[in-house]
Amino acid sequence: MVTINDIARQAGVSRTTVSRVLNASGYVSHEARKAVEQVIKDTGYVPSEHAKSLRLKRTKAVGVIIPRISTETTSRIVDGISRAVEEAGYHILLANSNLQPEKEIEHMQFLESRRVDGIILLATNREARVTEALQNLKIPAAVVGQDFEDASSVIFKDYEAAGAVVRQLIAAGKTRIGFIGVDDSDEAVGRRRRLAYEDALHEAGITPEAAWVQTAGFDLPSGEKAAERMLQECVEVPDAVFAVTDRLAAGAQHVFQQRGYRIPEEVQIAGMGGTEIAAYMSPPLWTADYQYEEAGEEAVRLLMEQIQSGKKKVEKSRISYRLLNTDRLS
Amino acid sequence: MVTINDIARQAGVSRTTVSRVLNASGYVSHEARKAVEQVIKDTGYVPSEHAKSLRLKRTKAVGVIIPRISTETTSRIVDGISRAVEEAGYHILLANSNLQPEKEIEHMQFLESRRVDGIILLATNREARVTEALQNLKIPAAVVGQDFEDASSVIFKDYEAAGAVVRQLIAAGKTRIGFIGVDDSDEAVGRRRRLAYEDALHEAGITPEAAWVQTAGFDLPSGEKAAERMLQECVEVPDAVFAVTDRLAAGAQHVFQQRGYRIPEEVQIAGMGGTEIAAYMSPPLWTADYQYEEAGEEAVRLLMEQIQSGKKKVEKSRISYRLLNTDRLS
DNA sequence: GGTAAACATGTGATCGATTCCACAACCTAT
DNA sequence: ATAGGTTGTGGAATCGATCACATGTTTACC
Numbered sequence: 001m002v003t004i005n006d007i008a009r010q011a012g013v014s015r016t017t018v019s020r021v022l023n024a025s026g027y028v029s030h031e032a033r034k035a036v037e038q039v040i041k042d043t044g045y046v047p048s049e050h051a052k053s054l055r056l057k058r059t060k061a062v063g064v065i066i067p068r069i070s071t072e073t074t075s076r077i078v079d080g081i082s083r084a085v086e087e088a089g090y091h092i093l094l095a096n097s098n099l100q101p102e103k104e105i106e107h108m109q110f111l112e113s114r115r116v117d118g119i120i121l122l123a124t125n126r127e128a129r130v131t132e133a134l135q136n137l138k139i140p141a142a143v144v145g146q147d148f149e150d151a152s153s154v155i156f157k158d159y160e161a162a163g164a165v166v167r168q169l170i171a172a173g174k175t176r177i178g179f180i181g182v183d184d185s186d187e188a189v190g191r192r193r194r195l196a197y198e199d200a201l202h203e204a205g206i207t208p209e210a211a212w213v214q215t216a217g218f219d220l221p222s223g224e225k226a227a228e229r230m231l232q233e234c235v236e237v238p239d240a241v242f243a244v245t246d247r248l249a250a251g252a253q254h255v256f257q258q259r260g261y262r263i264p265e266e267v268q269i270a271g272m273g274g275t276e277i278a279a280y281m282s283p284p285l286w287t288a289d290y291q292y293e294e295a296g297e298e299a300v301r302l303l304m305e306q307i308q309s310g311k312k313k314v315e316k317s318r319i320s321y322r323l324l325n326t327d328r329l330s
Numbered sequence: 331m332v333t334i335n336d337i338a339r340q341a342g343v344s345r346t347t348v349s350r351v352l353n354a355s356g357y358v359s360h361e362a363r364k365a366v367e368q369v370i371k372d373t374g375y376v377p378s379e380h381a382k383s384l385r386l387k388r389t390k391a392v393g394v395i396i397p398r399i400s401t402e403t404t405s406r407i408v409d410g411i412s413r414a415v416e417e418a419g420y421h422i423l424l425a426n427s428n429l430q431p432e433k434e435i436e437h438m439q440f441l442e443s444r445r446v447d448g449i450i451l452l453a454t455n456r457e458a459r460v461t462e463a464l465q466n467l468k469i470p471a472a473v474v475g476q477d478f479e480d481a482s483s484v485i486f487k488d489y490e491a492a493g494a495v496v497r498q499l500i501a502a503g504k505t506r507i508g509f510i511g512v513d514d515s516d517e518a519v520g521r522r523r524r525l526a527y528e529d530a531l532h533e534a535g536i537t538p539e540a541a542w543v544q545t546a547g548f549d550l551p552s553g554e555k556a557a558e559r560m561l562q563e564c565v566e567v568p569d570a571v572f573a574v575t576d577r578l579a580a581g582a583q584h585v586f587q588q589r590g591y592r593i594p595e596e597v598q599i600a601g602m603g604g605t606e607i608a609a610y611m612s613p614p615l616w617t618a619d620y621q622y623e624e625a626g627e628e629a630v631r632l633l634m635e636q637i638q639s640g641k642k643k644v645e646k647s648r649i650s651y652r653l654l655n656t657d658r659l660s
Numbered sequence: 661g662g663t664a665a666a667c668a669t670g671t672g673a674t675c676g677a678t679t680c681c682a683c684a685a686c687c688t689a690t
Numbered sequence: 691a692t693a694g695g696t697t698g699t700g701g702a703a704t705c706g707a708t709c710a711c712a713t714g715t716t717t718a719c720c
Contacts (some may be wrong), residue, residue: 001445001468003676014700019678026679027698049382051676054705061423070409070623075400082399082426091440092392092424096412110421113376115331138331250610257612269436271466280580280607282587333706344670349708356709357667557698606688667716678704687696 002045010043011035022047055210062303063092063111063119067099068083072275073292077122079104080296088304089273099124105133111116112139118303120144126187140306146188154295154317158188158298160286161321162196162244165270168286168323169240170204174268177201178212178238180226180248193244193272212238216248223251231259239267246271246278249285274324286325295319332375352377366533376402383445392422392633393441393449397429402605403622407452407474410626418634420447435463441567442469448633450474456517470636470656472629476518477646482624482632484647488518491618491651492526492574495600498653499570499615500534504598507531508542508568510556510578523602542568546578553581561589569597576601576608604654616655625649636654 004022006017013032019037020026028036038046062085066074068138078094085092093116095107104121111119118139123130123146134141134151145152169177177197184191201208211233213269214226223243231237241256243249249271253263261267271278274289298317306313334352338345343362350356351366358366369375383389392415396404408424415422423446425437427543434451441449448469453460453476464471464481473483499507507527513547531538544556553573560582561567571586573579579601583593591597594613601608604619628647636643 004678014678015677016700017698020699023678027696029698032698044438048384048676050389051382051446051705052678054378054380054384054676054707055678057705064424068404068409069399069412070405072400072402075405079398079400079426082424083428086426091444094394094412094422096409096416096422098413104612109376114379114421276607277610280611282612317620321690334708335706345707346670346709347668350669353708357669359668362668378706382673382708384677384706385708387675662720663719665716665718667714669695669714671712671714673710674708676705680701680703682701683699685696685698688694690691690693 001048002043004047007039007043007045011039029240031266037093057115058117059115060089061114061116062300063093063094063095063107063114063116065095065097065104065107065111065119065121067097067104067122067124069094069096071106073273074122074150076292077296077299080293080298081120081300082296083293084300088300101125101127101130104130108133108137112137117307118142120299121301123148125185140303140312142303142306144295144299150304150314152313152315154299154319156188156258156270156290156295156319157321158192159196161290162193162242162272164321164323165272165286165288166197166200166242167204168325169242169268169270170200170206172240172268174240175206175303176212176236176238176240177206177208178214178230178234178241179215180214180223180230180241180243180252181210182216182218182244182248189244196270199241209234209236211235216243216251218245218247220247223248224255225251227252227255230254237261237267241267242270244272244274246273246285249287250277250281253281253285270325274322278324286323288321290321290325331374331378334375334377337366337373341369357369373425387445388447389445390419391423391444391446392630393423393425393437393444393446394452395425395427395434395437395441395449396452396453397427397434399424399426402607403603404452406622407626407629410623411450411630412626413623414627414630418630431455431457431460434460437589438463438467442467447637448472450629450633453478455515470633470642472633472636474625474629478643482636482643482645482647484629484632484649486518486620486625486649487651489526489601491620492523492572492602494575494651494653495602495616495618496530496572497534498529498655499572499598499600500530500536502570502598504570505536506542506566506568506570507536507538508544508560508564508571509538510544510546510553510560510571510573512546512548512574512578517550519574527572539564539566541565546581548575548577550577551587553578554585555581557582557585561585566604567591567597570600571597572600574602576603576605576617577616579617580607580611583611583615600655604652608654616653618651619654620649620651 004015008018020028040270095133097103100274121143124141143151147153147155179197182190216222216226241252253269256267270286272289278285278287336343337348350358427433449471451473453473473481477483477485509527511524512520546552546556571582579599583599586597600616608615608617
């Protein structure tokens with residue numbers, strides 16, 4: 001592989017001069033510059049990023065820690081990150097935590113060993129160890145999806161968005177509104193969306209039956225089971241169901257359809273996420289869409305601000321939502 | 331940031347000894363080893379990968395070039411790559427080409443400058459410049475999705491899979507089978523799947539109406555338009571439609587449903603990809619599923635073989651398919 | 661008791677870049 | 691003529707690791 005010394009030798013100058021040409025710094029005579037440029041062109045020389053990183057203590061790379069790439073949410077956020085990072089002249093080192101918190105921490109350390117300039121964490125929870133690892137980090141970081149106190153974060157307006165979806169069901173005349181949520185350990189999707197549901201109902205003077213409120217996991221079968229429990233335990237059958245993710249909502253819709261309920265006339269199903277699933281089902285689910293790509297871009301902005309200023313700055317961005325309750329295909 | 335010299339000083343040994351402890355090489359006395367290990371633990375020292383890469387001329391990283399991350403196919407392949415790469419102790423440097431061939435080439439060069447140990451390219455086409463860039467590469471590479479002559483490739487049994495889907499339609503008694511394809515410049519999805527359709531029909535003694543064969547792009551609205559053209563131009567309405575992707579099939583199904591055709595009794599829609607969309611639609615689409623995760627893992631295997639042997643070896647892997655024509659949720 | 665092998669540790673070069681500093685021309689103003 | 695600025699160039703240190711080689715100390719065996 002061609003190095004700066006090869007260029008220097010072939011151009012008949014010192015490697016200092018080559019470096020000056022490369023970085024457009026210091027004084028270089030016209031002839032020297034031309035000679036160096038010619039040799040670089042001939043050899044197809046590309047400076048080694050490693051040597052540069054070692055010397056300059058910056059890598060022009062940001063680490064991105066994700067829980068599974070193959071979900072629509074994650075991949076859309078990464079898409080946004082990828083675009084913004086590229087624009088800033090940086091690159092992505094990807095680390096997949098496969099939903100294991102230990103892996104998240106392990107990867108933070110690994111990324112530090114790679115001396116990336118910053119880390120973007122797509123967080124799934126706010127476990128103490130993760131918070132701690134985040135604080136111990138010697139490099140800038142930004143978190144997407146959860147609100148960590150001591151770190152810049154991009155958060156989704158979960159409470160507002162979930163509230164808006166539920167209020168829309170209420171506005172459509174629904175009064176027996178069921179709920180399929182996830183565990184409260186997930187602050188954003190679990191706790192905040194549930195609170196929004198409870199508050200919206202309370203606000204409208206509705207008291208839900210206990211059976212209408214169910215807790216599930218994150219996969220579709222889990223949504224189906226929750227819907228089955230709801231139907232089995234309830235006294236009055238709901239005329240609407242709000243599930244905290246589209247996937248769960250899809251599971252619920254399948255169950256209600258199988259049991260012969262007419263959708264959406266008898267029971268309107270609503271989810272959250274604005275995923276393709278929601279639009280492609282028939283009838284389409286009601287849902288709320290986050291601009292995930294924008295969230296990714298925003299995370300990069302928060303990170304770059306820290307990298308460029310050299311200071312660990314804590315800033316929050318809140319990503320808004322959009323209600324989708326018509327077939328967006330038309 | 332802590333370096334090997336800091337460890338050496340604090341442990342009262344030379345950096346060589348620290349290096350020996352780190353790499354479990356050469357002779358180290360029990361006391362020296364213990365002292366070093368203690369200091370490493372206290373300081374949380376992690377060796378710099380850059381210094382290592384520079385010295386050892388290997389990075390323990392593989393570059394992955396993708397066209398847009400936010401499609402199910404891509405993200406599932408990347409998921410597989412991520413798992414396998416992790417297992418081998420390597421990491422991923424991600425580069426997004428956003429479907430632009432120039433970017434693909436640009437990124438190959440960039441990844442070389444980062445001195446990655448190998449490159450995995452999720453290829454969208456077989457343009458001459460890409461082929462050329464691939465040949466000029468000084469480091470091992472593996473391609474997923476297209477068959478490049480001079481590179482190890484993981485290819486999907488497109489012809490066989492598409493043929494199987496169509497034959498299944500025929501076996502179900504369908505005789506007026508429409509087709510929604512994409513441009514032939516895409517060898518795998520465009521050309522091979524179309525050939526499979528034509529051959530399967532020919533084999534069954536069916537001659538399709540010209541209007542039954544339509545070409546579309548890759549997005550859902552494009553599939554809808556193709557279906558509309560089909561219905562408008564045809565003499566006899568098809569009793570089945572085979573689209574080369576699930577997304578296009580979803581578009582077609584929407585159109586046929588809107589026009590009042592009973593699905594699947596009057597018209598059976600089939601796609602390819604085995605995506606979630608296919609399963610969540612009602613009725614579900616017929617489709618064929620590739621083990622994309624496995625394809626990603628396989629690509630890593632092909633790449634690692636080259637990296638470890640130090641030789642550029644050309645090997646082909648063919649990924650099989652699975653027919654999905656029942657509601658896979660049940 | 662002497663010599664060779666095994667054990668233990670350190671010195672200095674090296675990887676490929678950047679950058680501080682020294683030095684040499686050459687010009688210009690006093 | 692001399693001091694001082696501008697321009698152009700290269701030597702050598704540096705970043706953080708690995709490794710060939712040198713060197714010193716034990717242990718083992720005849």
